[in-house]
Amino acid sequence: MADELYVGIDVGGTSVKIGVMTKEGDVVAKAGVPTPPLVDEAGYTAVTDGVKSMLESAGVDASLLKGIGLAVPCPVPADGNISVIANLSLNLLGVHDALQASFPGVYVGFLNDANAAAMGELWRGAGAGYNSLVLVTLGTGIGAGVVCDGKVLAGANGAAGELGHVIVNPAESRQCGCGRHGCLEQYASATGIVNSYRMECEKRGSEPVELSGPSDSRSVFEALVVGDEAARAAVDTMAGALGFELANAACSFDPEVFVLGGGVSASAEHYLDRVTEVFKKMTLSCCADTPITVASLGNDAGMLGAAYYAVANA
Template sequence: MPETKNYYVGLDVGGTSVKMGLFTEDGELLAKHSVPTPPLIDAAGYAAVTGGIEQLVGKASVAILDVKGIGAAIPCPVPADGNVKLQANIQLDVPGLSEALLARCRNATVKVENDANAAAMGELWAGSARGNRSFVFVTLGTGVGGGVVIDGSVVSGVVGAGGEIGHMSMNPDETRVCGCGGRGHLEQYASATGIVTSYKMECAARGVEPVELTGTSDSRSVFEAAKNGDEAAWAAIDTMCDYLGRALALISSVVDPEAFVLGGGTSNSSDMFMDRLVERYKSYALAVCTETPIEVASLGNDAGIFGAAYVALQAAGK
Protein backbone atom coordinates (compact mmCIF):
# COMPACT_ATOMS: atom_id res chain seq x y z
CA MET A 1 0.00 0.00 0.00
CA PRO A 2 1.43 3.41 -0.92
CA GLU A 3 1.93 5.81 1.97
CA THR A 4 -0.98 8.22 2.43
CA LYS A 5 0.07 11.85 2.43
CA ASN A 6 -1.65 14.61 4.33
CA TYR A 7 -2.01 18.11 2.94
CA TYR A 8 -3.12 21.39 4.43
CA VAL A 9 -4.70 24.46 2.87
CA GLY A 10 -4.14 27.99 4.15
CA LEU A 11 -6.65 30.71 3.22
CA ASP A 12 -5.80 34.38 3.75
CA VAL A 13 -9.10 36.23 3.49
CA GLY A 14 -8.50 39.86 2.57
CA GLY A 15 -10.72 42.70 1.49
CA THR A 16 -9.99 42.20 -2.22
CA SER A 17 -8.80 38.61 -2.58
CA VAL A 18 -8.69 35.24 -0.87
CA LYS A 19 -5.14 33.97 -1.21
CA MET A 20 -4.65 30.21 -0.96
CA GLY A 21 -1.73 27.88 -0.44
CA LEU A 22 -1.39 24.09 -0.40
CA PHE A 23 1.21 22.67 1.98
CA THR A 24 2.74 19.42 3.12
CA GLU A 25 3.04 18.57 6.82
CA ASP A 26 6.63 19.83 6.69
CA GLY A 27 5.63 23.30 5.51
CA GLU A 28 6.53 22.88 1.85
CA LEU A 29 4.42 25.16 -0.32
CA LEU A 30 3.18 23.10 -3.28
CA ALA A 31 0.85 25.53 -5.02
CA LYS A 32 -0.76 28.96 -4.73
CA HIS A 33 -4.02 30.37 -6.04
CA SER A 34 -6.33 33.29 -5.35
CA VAL A 35 -9.91 34.34 -6.03
CA PRO A 36 -11.58 37.75 -5.69
CA THR A 37 -13.15 38.06 -2.25
CA PRO A 38 -16.92 37.62 -2.56
CA PRO A 39 -19.44 38.39 0.19
CA LEU A 40 -18.86 35.26 2.27
CA ILE A 41 -22.43 35.10 3.51
CA ASP A 42 -24.21 32.75 1.11
CA ALA A 43 -23.83 29.67 -1.08
CA ALA A 44 -22.45 31.66 -4.03
CA GLY A 45 -19.71 33.20 -1.91
CA TYR A 46 -18.78 29.91 -0.29
CA ALA A 47 -18.70 28.19 -3.70
CA ALA A 48 -16.19 30.76 -4.96
CA VAL A 49 -13.81 29.72 -2.18
CA THR A 50 -14.37 25.97 -2.38
CA GLY A 51 -14.03 26.17 -6.16
CA GLY A 52 -10.74 27.98 -5.68
CA ILE A 53 -9.55 25.20 -3.39
CA GLU A 54 -10.40 22.64 -6.07
CA GLN A 55 -8.28 24.58 -8.56
CA LEU A 56 -5.50 24.87 -5.98
CA VAL A 57 -5.23 21.14 -5.30
CA GLY A 58 -5.59 20.46 -9.01
CA LYS A 59 -2.44 22.49 -9.67
CA ALA A 60 -0.51 20.06 -7.45
CA SER A 61 -2.39 16.93 -8.62
CA VAL A 62 -3.54 16.29 -5.06
CA ALA A 63 -6.85 14.59 -4.24
CA ILE A 64 -9.13 16.88 -2.24
CA LEU A 65 -9.87 14.01 0.17
CA ASP A 66 -6.17 14.05 1.12
CA VAL A 67 -6.59 17.59 2.49
CA LYS A 68 -6.66 17.03 6.25
CA GLY A 69 -6.87 20.64 7.41
CA ILE A 70 -8.01 24.03 6.19
CA GLY A 71 -7.09 27.20 8.03
CA ALA A 72 -8.68 30.56 7.33
CA ALA A 73 -6.92 33.79 8.35
CA ILE A 74 -9.53 36.55 8.68
CA PRO A 75 -9.28 40.29 9.46
CA CYS A 76 -11.32 40.01 12.67
CA PRO A 77 -10.61 39.35 16.34
CA VAL A 78 -11.01 35.61 16.86
CA PRO A 79 -11.65 34.58 20.50
CA ALA A 80 -10.28 31.36 21.89
CA ASP A 81 -13.68 29.72 21.40
CA GLY A 82 -13.73 30.74 17.71
CA ASN A 83 -16.99 32.67 18.08
CA VAL A 84 -16.29 35.82 16.03
CA LYS A 85 -18.37 38.75 17.27
CA LEU A 86 -16.74 41.75 15.57
CA GLN A 87 -16.18 42.27 11.85
CA ALA A 88 -14.96 45.31 9.94
CA ASN A 89 -14.59 45.96 6.21
CA ILE A 90 -15.68 42.45 5.23
CA GLN A 91 -18.92 40.48 4.82
CA LEU A 92 -18.24 37.15 6.47
CA ASP A 93 -20.40 34.44 8.03
CA VAL A 94 -17.77 32.34 9.79
CA PRO A 95 -20.01 29.34 10.68
CA GLY A 96 -21.45 29.28 7.17
CA LEU A 97 -18.02 29.34 5.54
CA SER A 98 -16.72 26.66 7.90
CA GLU A 99 -19.67 24.38 7.13
CA ALA A 100 -19.17 24.85 3.39
CA LEU A 101 -15.48 23.99 3.67
CA LEU A 102 -16.26 20.87 5.69
CA ALA A 103 -18.92 19.81 3.21
CA ARG A 104 -16.50 20.02 0.29
CA CYS A 105 -13.39 18.72 2.10
CA ARG A 106 -14.91 15.94 4.19
CA ASN A 107 -11.67 14.71 5.72
CA ALA A 108 -10.46 18.14 6.81
CA THR A 109 -10.41 19.94 10.14
CA VAL A 110 -11.30 23.63 9.75
CA LYS A 111 -9.70 26.31 11.92
CA VAL A 112 -10.28 30.08 11.81
CA GLU A 113 -7.64 32.52 13.12
CA ASN A 114 -7.04 36.26 13.17
CA ASP A 115 -4.88 37.27 10.20
CA ALA A 116 -2.07 38.86 12.23
CA ASN A 117 -1.96 35.87 14.56
CA ALA A 118 -1.89 33.56 11.55
CA ALA A 119 1.01 35.52 10.04
CA ALA A 120 2.88 35.08 13.32
CA MET A 121 2.33 31.34 13.16
CA GLY A 122 3.54 31.32 9.57
CA GLU A 123 6.82 32.94 10.63
CA LEU A 124 7.08 30.37 13.43
CA TRP A 125 6.51 27.45 11.07
CA ALA A 126 8.63 28.45 8.13
CA GLY A 127 9.96 31.99 8.53
CA SER A 128 12.21 34.17 10.66
CA ALA A 129 10.94 32.75 13.96
CA ARG A 130 11.50 29.12 13.01
CA GLY A 131 13.13 27.27 15.89
CA ASN A 132 11.73 29.61 18.54
CA ARG A 133 9.11 28.63 21.08
CA SER A 134 8.09 32.16 21.99
CA PHE A 135 8.22 35.41 20.06
CA VAL A 136 6.18 38.52 19.35
CA PHE A 137 5.25 39.36 15.78
CA VAL A 138 4.57 43.02 14.98
CA THR A 139 2.96 44.08 11.70
CA LEU A 140 3.77 47.62 10.63
CA GLY A 141 1.37 48.50 7.85
CA THR A 142 -1.56 50.87 7.45
CA GLY A 143 -2.12 50.07 11.13
CA VAL A 144 -0.10 48.14 13.70
CA GLY A 145 -1.07 44.58 14.52
CA GLY A 146 0.65 41.66 16.09
CA GLY A 147 0.71 38.12 17.33
CA VAL A 148 2.05 36.78 20.61
CA VAL A 149 3.33 33.20 20.50
CA ILE A 150 4.00 31.39 23.77
CA ASP A 151 5.31 27.82 23.88
CA GLY A 152 4.50 27.35 20.21
CA SER A 153 0.89 28.53 20.37
CA VAL A 154 -0.62 31.90 19.54
CA VAL A 155 -2.37 33.79 22.32
CA SER A 156 -5.87 34.72 21.10
CA GLY A 157 -7.37 35.85 24.39
CA VAL A 158 -10.91 35.61 25.72
CA VAL A 159 -12.39 38.15 23.29
CA GLY A 160 -9.76 37.83 20.56
CA ALA A 161 -7.77 40.90 21.59
CA GLY A 162 -4.53 38.99 22.17
CA GLY A 163 -1.79 40.59 20.10
CA GLU A 164 -3.59 43.90 19.50
CA ILE A 165 -0.27 45.67 20.01
CA GLY A 166 -1.27 48.68 17.95
CA HIS A 167 -3.86 49.68 20.51
CA MET A 168 -1.56 49.87 23.49
CA SER A 169 -2.06 53.31 25.03
CA MET A 170 1.31 55.02 24.78
CA ASN A 171 0.42 58.69 25.19
CA PRO A 172 -2.54 59.54 27.45
CA ASP A 173 -2.13 63.24 26.63
CA GLU A 174 -2.76 62.76 22.91
CA THR A 175 -5.71 64.81 21.59
CA ARG A 176 -5.97 63.04 18.24
CA VAL A 177 -8.27 60.02 18.05
CA CYS A 178 -7.19 56.57 16.94
CA GLY A 179 -9.30 54.68 14.42
CA CYS A 180 -10.63 52.52 17.25
CA GLY A 181 -11.86 55.57 19.16
CA GLY A 182 -9.05 55.65 21.70
CA ARG A 183 -6.25 58.20 22.01
CA GLY A 184 -2.48 57.98 22.00
CA HIS A 185 -2.30 54.41 20.76
CA LEU A 186 0.90 52.95 19.30
CA GLU A 187 -0.76 52.74 15.89
CA GLN A 188 -1.00 56.54 15.78
CA TYR A 189 2.80 56.83 15.79
CA ALA A 190 4.33 53.60 14.46
CA SER A 191 2.05 52.64 11.55
CA ALA A 192 2.59 53.81 7.98
CA THR A 193 -0.34 56.17 8.51
CA GLY A 194 1.19 57.40 11.77
CA ILE A 195 4.55 58.06 10.13
CA VAL A 196 2.89 60.15 7.42
CA THR A 197 0.86 62.08 10.01
CA SER A 198 3.96 62.76 12.10
CA TYR A 199 5.83 63.88 8.99
CA LYS A 200 3.13 66.37 8.02
CA MET A 201 3.07 67.72 11.57
CA GLU A 202 6.86 68.11 11.58
CA CYS A 203 6.74 69.92 8.23
CA ALA A 204 4.05 72.28 9.53
CA ALA A 205 6.09 73.00 12.66
CA ARG A 206 9.11 73.85 10.50
CA GLY A 207 7.14 75.87 7.97
CA VAL A 208 8.17 73.66 5.05
CA GLU A 209 6.19 71.80 2.42
CA PRO A 210 6.11 67.99 2.63
CA VAL A 211 7.21 65.91 -0.35
CA GLU A 212 4.47 64.65 -2.64
CA LEU A 213 2.60 61.75 -1.05
CA THR A 214 0.35 59.24 -2.83
CA GLY A 215 -1.95 58.75 0.15
CA THR A 216 -2.39 58.90 3.90
CA SER A 217 -0.23 55.79 4.46
CA ASP A 218 2.56 56.48 1.95
CA SER A 219 5.39 56.02 4.42
CA ARG A 220 7.66 54.88 1.60
CA SER A 221 7.86 58.46 0.33
CA VAL A 222 8.71 59.65 3.84
CA PHE A 223 11.62 57.19 4.02
CA GLU A 224 12.78 58.32 0.56
CA ALA A 225 12.63 61.94 1.74
CA ALA A 226 14.77 61.01 4.76
CA LYS A 227 17.36 59.46 2.43
CA ASN A 228 17.50 62.81 0.69
CA GLY A 229 18.18 64.65 3.94
CA ASP A 230 14.65 65.79 4.83
CA GLU A 231 14.90 66.65 8.55
CA ALA A 232 11.12 66.50 9.05
CA ALA A 233 11.12 62.96 7.66
CA TRP A 234 13.89 61.91 10.04
CA ALA A 235 11.96 63.45 12.94
CA ALA A 236 8.90 61.36 12.01
CA ILE A 237 11.04 58.23 11.85
CA ASP A 238 12.53 59.07 15.25
CA THR A 239 9.01 59.41 16.67
CA MET A 240 8.08 56.02 15.26
CA CYS A 241 11.20 54.38 16.72
CA ASP A 242 10.74 55.97 20.13
CA TYR A 243 7.13 54.84 20.54
CA LEU A 244 7.72 51.39 19.05
CA GLY A 245 10.89 50.85 21.09
CA ARG A 246 9.04 51.75 24.28
CA ALA A 247 6.13 49.47 23.36
CA LEU A 248 8.46 46.53 22.72
CA ALA A 249 10.19 47.20 26.05
CA LEU A 250 6.85 47.05 27.85
CA ILE A 251 5.95 43.83 26.07
CA SER A 252 9.32 42.30 26.95
CA SER A 253 8.62 42.84 30.64
CA VAL A 254 5.37 40.88 30.34
CA VAL A 255 6.15 38.21 27.76
CA ASP A 256 9.99 38.02 27.77
CA PRO A 257 10.03 36.53 24.24
CA GLU A 258 12.96 34.93 22.47
CA ALA A 259 12.66 37.52 19.70
CA PHE A 260 10.58 40.28 18.17
CA VAL A 261 9.80 39.86 14.46
CA LEU A 262 8.70 42.84 12.37
CA GLY A 263 6.47 42.36 9.33
CA GLY A 264 4.19 44.50 7.19
CA GLY A 265 5.07 46.95 4.43
CA THR A 266 6.95 49.39 6.65
CA SER A 267 9.37 46.65 7.69
CA ASN A 268 10.72 46.79 4.12
CA SER A 269 12.41 50.05 5.16
CA SER A 270 14.03 48.49 8.22
CA ASP A 271 17.50 49.38 6.93
CA MET A 272 16.50 53.00 7.56
CA PHE A 273 15.27 52.61 11.12
CA MET A 274 16.44 49.34 12.70
CA ASP A 275 19.54 50.76 14.42
CA ARG A 276 17.48 53.61 15.88
CA LEU A 277 14.73 51.23 16.98
CA VAL A 278 17.16 48.89 18.73
CA GLU A 279 18.81 51.83 20.50
CA ARG A 280 15.44 53.12 21.74
CA TYR A 281 14.33 49.62 22.78
CA LYS A 282 17.49 49.08 24.81
CA SER A 283 17.12 52.46 26.50
CA TYR A 284 13.63 51.52 27.77
CA ALA A 285 13.89 47.77 28.38
CA LEU A 286 14.59 46.02 31.65
CA ALA A 287 18.33 45.36 31.84
CA VAL A 288 17.96 41.59 31.46
CA CYS A 289 15.81 42.03 28.33
CA THR A 290 18.00 44.46 26.37
CA GLU A 291 19.58 41.78 24.17
CA THR A 292 16.29 40.36 22.86
CA PRO A 293 16.78 40.38 19.08
CA ILE A 294 14.55 42.43 16.79
CA GLU A 295 14.37 40.76 13.39
CA VAL A 296 12.56 41.25 10.08
CA ALA A 297 9.97 38.72 8.88
CA SER A 298 10.95 36.62 5.88
CA LEU A 299 7.68 35.29 4.41
CA GLY A 300 6.28 38.61 3.22
CA ASN A 301 2.74 38.43 1.86
CA ASP A 302 2.75 34.63 2.11
CA ALA A 303 2.91 34.64 5.92
CA GLY A 304 -0.89 34.48 6.16
CA ILE A 305 -1.32 31.36 4.04
CA PHE A 306 1.59 29.62 5.78
CA GLY A 307 0.17 30.45 9.20
CA ALA A 308 -3.40 29.52 8.32
CA ALA A 309 -2.22 26.12 7.12
CA TYR A 310 -0.13 25.66 10.25
CA VAL A 311 -2.97 26.39 12.68
CA ALA A 312 -5.06 23.88 10.70
CA LEU A 313 -2.29 21.31 11.02
CA GLN A 314 -2.16 21.95 14.77
CA ALA A 315 -5.94 21.66 15.05
CA ALA A 316 -5.80 18.35 13.23
CA GLY A 317 -3.40 17.11 15.91
CA LYS A 318 -0.34 16.79 13.71
Protein backbone atom coordinates in the same frame (compact mmCIF):
# COMPACT_ATOMS: atom_id res chain seq x y z
CA MET B 1 4.63 12.72 -2.36
CA ALA B 2 3.64 13.76 1.15
CA ASP B 3 1.23 11.51 3.02
CA GLU B 4 -0.70 14.40 4.58
CA LEU B 5 -1.60 17.76 3.11
CA TYR B 6 -2.99 20.94 4.59
CA VAL B 7 -4.58 24.04 3.12
CA GLY B 8 -3.96 27.54 4.42
CA ILE B 9 -6.33 30.31 3.36
CA ASP B 10 -5.67 33.98 4.06
CA VAL B 11 -8.77 36.12 3.58
CA GLY B 12 -7.49 39.60 2.81
CA GLY B 13 -9.19 42.82 1.83
CA THR B 14 -8.56 42.39 -1.90
CA SER B 15 -7.65 38.75 -2.43
CA VAL B 16 -8.04 35.34 -0.88
CA LYS B 17 -4.70 33.50 -0.89
CA ILE B 18 -4.89 29.74 -0.91
CA GLY B 19 -1.95 27.40 -0.46
CA VAL B 20 -1.64 23.65 -0.13
CA MET B 21 1.34 22.39 1.79
CA THR B 22 2.90 19.47 3.55
CA LYS B 23 2.85 18.90 7.30
CA GLU B 24 6.29 20.52 7.38
CA GLY B 25 5.16 23.68 5.57
CA ASP B 26 6.59 23.02 2.12
CA VAL B 27 4.22 24.75 -0.31
CA VAL B 28 2.97 22.34 -2.99
CA ALA B 29 0.80 24.90 -4.77
CA LYS B 30 -0.68 28.31 -4.21
CA ALA B 31 -3.25 30.52 -5.88
CA GLY B 32 -5.41 33.54 -5.29
CA VAL B 33 -8.93 34.67 -6.03
CA PRO B 34 -10.37 38.18 -5.66
CA THR B 35 -12.09 38.47 -2.26
CA PRO B 36 -15.85 38.11 -2.74
CA PRO B 37 -18.32 39.26 -0.09
CA LEU B 38 -18.29 36.13 2.07
CA VAL B 39 -21.88 36.32 3.16
CA ASP B 40 -23.79 34.06 0.76
CA GLU B 41 -23.51 30.86 -1.29
CA ALA B 42 -21.89 32.67 -4.24
CA GLY B 43 -19.08 33.93 -2.01
CA TYR B 44 -18.62 30.62 -0.20
CA THR B 45 -18.53 28.76 -3.52
CA ALA B 46 -15.79 31.08 -4.82
CA VAL B 47 -13.64 29.90 -1.92
CA THR B 48 -14.50 26.20 -2.02
CA ASP B 49 -14.09 26.15 -5.83
CA GLY B 50 -10.77 27.97 -5.44
CA VAL B 51 -9.52 25.24 -3.11
CA LYS B 52 -10.85 22.43 -5.30
CA SER B 53 -9.39 23.76 -8.55
CA MET B 54 -6.02 24.38 -6.91
CA LEU B 55 -5.92 20.81 -5.60
CA GLU B 56 -6.89 19.53 -9.04
CA SER B 57 -4.41 21.58 -11.03
CA ALA B 58 -1.66 20.54 -8.59
CA GLY B 59 -2.63 16.90 -9.16
CA VAL B 60 -3.22 16.40 -5.45
CA ASP B 61 -5.16 13.40 -4.19
CA ALA B 62 -7.92 15.08 -2.15
CA SER B 63 -7.97 12.14 0.27
CA LEU B 64 -4.59 13.32 1.57
CA LEU B 65 -6.13 16.60 2.75
CA LYS B 66 -6.31 16.53 6.55
CA GLY B 67 -7.01 20.10 7.53
CA ILE B 68 -7.91 23.60 6.36
CA GLY B 69 -6.99 26.72 8.31
CA LEU B 70 -8.40 30.17 7.57
CA ALA B 71 -6.80 33.44 8.59
CA VAL B 72 -9.51 36.09 8.86
CA PRO B 73 -9.33 39.86 9.38
CA CYS B 74 -11.45 39.90 12.54
CA PRO B 75 -11.01 38.81 16.15
CA VAL B 76 -11.37 35.09 16.86
CA PRO B 77 -11.67 34.27 20.59
CA ALA B 78 -9.57 31.51 22.16
CA ASP B 79 -12.59 29.23 22.46
CA GLY B 80 -13.00 29.40 18.66
CA ASN B 81 -16.63 30.42 19.04
CA ILE B 82 -17.09 32.11 15.67
CA SER B 83 -20.87 32.24 15.99
CA VAL B 84 -20.63 35.34 18.19
CA ILE B 85 -18.72 37.37 15.60
CA ALA B 86 -20.81 39.97 13.82
CA ASN B 87 -19.21 41.05 10.56
CA LEU B 88 -21.11 42.48 7.64
CA SER B 89 -18.84 41.20 4.88
CA LEU B 90 -17.65 37.96 6.42
CA ASN B 91 -19.91 35.23 7.75
CA LEU B 92 -17.45 32.83 9.36
CA LEU B 93 -20.03 30.18 10.17
CA GLY B 94 -21.17 30.23 6.55
CA VAL B 95 -17.61 29.85 5.24
CA HIS B 96 -16.95 27.09 7.76
CA ASP B 97 -20.04 25.09 6.84
CA ALA B 98 -19.43 25.46 3.10
CA LEU B 99 -15.84 24.22 3.44
CA GLN B 100 -16.91 21.40 5.72
CA ALA B 101 -19.61 20.33 3.25
CA SER B 102 -17.11 20.38 0.36
CA PHE B 103 -14.43 18.53 2.33
CA PRO B 104 -16.21 16.16 4.70
CA GLY B 105 -14.03 14.67 7.43
CA VAL B 106 -11.39 17.39 7.03
CA TYR B 107 -10.62 19.70 10.00
CA VAL B 108 -11.65 23.32 9.37
CA GLY B 109 -10.45 26.02 11.80
CA PHE B 110 -10.12 29.82 12.02
CA LEU B 111 -7.70 32.24 13.54
CA ASN B 112 -7.09 35.96 13.34
CA ASP B 113 -4.89 37.00 10.40
CA ALA B 114 -2.28 38.86 12.48
CA ASN B 115 -1.98 35.83 14.74
CA ALA B 116 -1.70 33.59 11.67
CA ALA B 117 1.14 35.72 10.31
CA ALA B 118 2.97 35.41 13.65
CA MET B 119 2.55 31.64 13.58
CA GLY B 120 3.69 31.54 9.94
CA GLU B 121 6.88 33.48 10.73
CA LEU B 122 7.57 31.16 13.68
CA TRP B 123 7.02 28.07 11.55
CA ARG B 124 8.87 28.93 8.36
CA GLY B 125 10.02 32.55 8.53
CA ALA B 126 12.14 34.93 10.62
CA GLY B 127 11.08 33.11 13.80
CA ALA B 128 12.02 29.62 12.62
CA GLY B 129 13.85 27.74 15.36
CA TYR B 130 12.23 29.80 18.12
CA ASN B 131 9.39 28.77 20.36
CA SER B 132 7.99 32.24 21.06
CA LEU B 133 7.82 35.53 19.20
CA VAL B 134 5.98 38.81 18.92
CA LEU B 135 5.24 39.90 15.34
CA VAL B 136 4.31 43.54 14.81
CA THR B 137 2.94 44.14 11.32
CA LEU B 138 3.48 47.75 10.32
CA GLY B 139 1.06 48.50 7.49
CA THR B 140 -1.72 51.03 6.92
CA GLY B 141 -2.58 50.17 10.51
CA ILE B 142 -0.72 47.92 12.95
CA GLY B 143 -1.52 44.28 13.47
CA ALA B 144 0.31 42.07 15.89
CA GLY B 145 0.44 38.45 16.86
CA VAL B 146 2.01 36.75 19.85
CA VAL B 147 3.22 33.17 20.06
CA CYS B 148 4.18 31.76 23.46
CA ASP B 149 5.42 28.20 23.94
CA GLY B 150 4.55 27.48 20.31
CA LYS B 151 0.93 28.60 20.62
CA VAL B 152 -0.79 31.73 19.41
CA LEU B 153 -2.41 33.86 22.12
CA ALA B 154 -5.97 34.59 21.05
CA GLY B 155 -7.53 36.05 24.18
CA ALA B 156 -10.99 35.86 25.68
CA ASN B 157 -12.36 38.37 23.15
CA GLY B 158 -9.83 37.78 20.39
CA ALA B 159 -7.96 40.92 21.48
CA ALA B 160 -4.72 39.34 22.75
CA GLY B 161 -1.67 40.82 21.04
CA GLU B 162 -3.57 43.91 19.84
CA LEU B 163 -0.34 45.83 20.28
CA GLY B 164 -1.28 48.47 17.72
CA HIS B 165 -3.80 49.68 20.28
CA VAL B 166 -1.61 49.65 23.34
CA ILE B 167 -1.52 53.28 24.47
CA VAL B 168 2.07 54.52 24.39
CA ASN B 169 1.28 58.22 24.88
CA PRO B 170 -1.63 58.86 27.24
CA ALA B 171 -1.08 62.63 26.78
CA GLU B 172 -1.95 62.49 23.04
CA SER B 173 -4.72 64.90 22.02
CA ARG B 174 -5.30 63.47 18.53
CA GLN B 175 -7.75 60.59 18.27
CA CYS B 176 -6.84 57.14 16.98
CA GLY B 177 -9.13 55.32 14.54
CA CYS B 178 -10.29 53.20 17.48
CA GLY B 179 -11.60 56.30 19.23
CA ARG B 180 -8.91 56.32 21.92
CA HIS B 181 -5.79 58.47 22.21
CA GLY B 182 -2.08 57.71 21.93
CA CYS B 183 -2.17 54.17 20.50
CA LEU B 184 1.05 52.81 18.96
CA GLU B 185 -0.74 52.80 15.59
CA GLN B 186 -0.87 56.60 15.65
CA TYR B 187 2.94 56.80 15.47
CA ALA B 188 4.34 53.62 13.97
CA SER B 189 1.94 52.61 11.19
CA ALA B 190 2.47 53.88 7.64
CA THR B 191 -0.42 56.29 8.22
CA GLY B 192 1.07 57.37 11.53
CA ILE B 193 4.44 58.11 9.94
CA VAL B 194 2.77 60.22 7.25
CA ASN B 195 0.70 62.10 9.86
CA SER B 196 3.79 62.80 11.95
CA TYR B 197 5.65 63.95 8.84
CA ARG B 198 2.90 66.41 7.92
CA MET B 199 2.84 67.76 11.48
CA GLU B 200 6.62 68.14 11.50
CA CYS B 201 6.51 70.00 8.16
CA GLU B 202 3.83 72.31 9.52
CA LYS B 203 5.85 72.94 12.68
CA ARG B 204 8.88 73.86 10.57
CA GLY B 205 6.93 75.70 7.89
CA SER B 206 8.54 73.41 5.33
CA GLU B 207 6.87 71.98 2.24
CA PRO B 208 6.16 68.21 2.44
CA VAL B 209 7.28 66.02 -0.46
CA GLU B 210 4.52 64.78 -2.74
CA LEU B 211 2.67 61.86 -1.18
CA SER B 212 0.57 59.39 -3.15
CA GLY B 213 -1.85 58.90 -0.27
CA PRO B 214 -2.43 59.05 3.48
CA SER B 215 -0.24 56.02 4.17
CA ASP B 216 2.58 56.60 1.66
CA SER B 217 5.35 56.20 4.23
CA ARG B 218 7.74 55.11 1.46
CA SER B 219 7.97 58.70 0.22
CA VAL B 220 8.71 59.87 3.76
CA PHE B 221 11.60 57.41 3.97
CA GLU B 222 12.84 58.61 0.57
CA ALA B 223 12.69 62.22 1.83
CA LEU B 224 14.68 61.18 4.89
CA VAL B 225 17.42 59.78 2.66
CA VAL B 226 17.85 63.14 0.91
CA GLY B 227 18.06 65.03 4.21
CA ASP B 228 14.47 66.13 4.92
CA GLU B 229 14.55 67.13 8.63
CA ALA B 230 10.80 66.71 9.07
CA ALA B 231 11.06 63.16 7.72
CA ARG B 232 13.91 62.45 10.16
CA ALA B 233 11.77 63.70 13.05
CA ALA B 234 8.73 61.65 11.96
CA VAL B 235 10.80 58.48 11.69
CA ASP B 236 12.41 59.19 15.08
CA THR B 237 8.95 59.51 16.60
CA MET B 238 8.01 56.20 15.01
CA ALA B 239 11.16 54.46 16.27
CA GLY B 240 10.76 55.91 19.76
CA ALA B 241 7.15 54.75 20.09
CA LEU B 242 7.90 51.31 18.68
CA GLY B 243 11.03 50.79 20.79
CA PHE B 244 9.11 51.84 23.90
CA GLU B 245 6.22 49.50 23.15
CA LEU B 246 8.54 46.56 22.48
CA ALA B 247 10.27 47.31 25.80
CA ASN B 248 6.93 47.00 27.60
CA ALA B 249 5.99 43.95 25.50
CA ALA B 250 9.18 42.28 26.76
CA CYS B 251 7.92 42.78 30.36
CA SER B 252 4.61 41.28 29.24
CA PHE B 253 5.43 38.35 26.92
CA ASP B 254 9.24 38.11 27.13
CA PRO B 255 9.48 36.45 23.70
CA GLU B 256 12.67 34.97 22.28
CA VAL B 257 12.50 37.33 19.31
CA PHE B 258 10.60 40.36 18.01
CA VAL B 259 9.77 40.37 14.31
CA LEU B 260 8.67 43.44 12.32
CA GLY B 261 6.50 42.81 9.28
CA GLY B 262 4.20 44.68 6.91
CA GLY B 263 4.99 47.21 4.19
CA VAL B 264 6.85 49.59 6.53
CA SER B 265 9.30 46.81 7.45
CA ALA B 266 10.74 47.10 3.92
CA SER B 267 12.29 50.40 5.11
CA ALA B 268 13.65 48.94 8.36
CA GLU B 269 17.20 50.03 7.50
CA HIS B 270 16.08 53.58 8.34
CA TYR B 271 14.84 52.90 11.87
CA LEU B 272 15.78 49.42 13.12
CA ASP B 273 18.95 50.60 14.88
CA ARG B 274 17.07 53.40 16.62
CA VAL B 275 14.21 51.06 17.65
CA THR B 276 16.75 48.63 19.09
CA GLU B 277 18.55 51.42 20.94
CA VAL B 278 15.32 52.68 22.57
CA PHE B 279 14.29 49.10 23.35
CA LYS B 280 17.57 48.30 25.09
CA LYS B 281 17.40 51.50 27.11
CA MET B 282 13.80 51.07 28.24
CA THR B 283 13.33 47.36 28.87
CA LEU B 284 14.29 45.20 31.85
CA SER B 285 17.99 44.35 31.75
CA CYS B 286 17.33 40.60 31.45
CA CYS B 287 15.46 41.21 28.17
CA ALA B 288 17.83 43.78 26.64
CA ASP B 289 19.45 41.28 24.29
CA THR B 290 16.21 39.98 22.77
CA PRO B 291 16.73 40.38 19.01
CA ILE B 292 14.48 42.62 16.89
CA THR B 293 14.44 41.42 13.30
CA VAL B 294 12.51 41.76 10.05
CA ALA B 295 9.89 39.30 8.79
CA SER B 296 10.84 37.08 5.87
CA LEU B 297 7.62 35.59 4.50
CA GLY B 298 6.04 38.74 3.10
CA ASN B 299 2.43 38.24 2.09
CA ASP B 300 2.57 34.46 2.51
CA ALA B 301 2.89 34.59 6.32
CA GLY B 302 -0.84 34.45 6.99
CA MET B 303 -1.45 31.60 4.55
CA LEU B 304 1.37 29.56 6.07
CA GLY B 305 0.25 30.29 9.63
CA ALA B 306 -3.31 29.29 8.76
CA ALA B 307 -2.05 25.97 7.43
CA TYR B 308 0.06 25.48 10.55
CA TYR B 309 -3.03 26.06 12.67
CA ALA B 310 -4.70 23.21 10.78
CA VAL B 311 -1.60 21.01 11.23
CA ALA B 312 -1.63 21.68 14.99
CA ASN B 313 -5.35 21.18 15.48
CA ALA B 314 -6.45 18.60 12.89
